[in-house]
């Protein structure tokens with residue numbers, strides 16, 4: 001590959017022509033691709049909004065993390081949140097992959113944390 005891209009589409013690479021995901025069911029769908037991601041980067045598997053809106057198809061673990069040192073096949077963990085069985089066709093675009101740089105952190109144990117206006121308030125604490 002010579003062109004640069006922010007991400008890439010992921011297609012179902014099934015053994016047969018198609019498979020069915022019944023309402024409430026989840027499945028690991030193979031994509032037929034494997035990656036060598038440079039250290040310091042990860043790939044994130046994200047759902048497709050069209051499948052989500054039209055069929056209630058999403059990812060169980062969104063975003064899925066593809067580690068830089070992972071050399072296996074990228075899999076997509078689809079879930080059917082809709083009311084109808086969803087047929088996954090072989091070759092169908094089921095998700096998208098984007099690449100992201102991440103920071104490395106060094107953890108230091110302390111007695112107290114720095115003060116802020118928010119403090120420990122979270123989960124809708126501001127009422128807005």
Ligand SMILES: O=c1ccn([C@H]2C[C@H](O)[C@@H](COP(=O)(O)OP(=O)(O)OP(=O)(O)O)O2)c(=O)[nH]1
Nearest residue numbers: 045061064065066067068070073074075076077
């Ligand atoms: O949607 C996903 C999520 C993960 N993976 C692969 C690549 C990733 O590098 C590896 C491990 O994923 P993760 O770290 O999320 O899983 P874990 O449950 O923490 O397993 P592990 O102990 O293997 O790290 O599985 C996928 O193919 N698709």
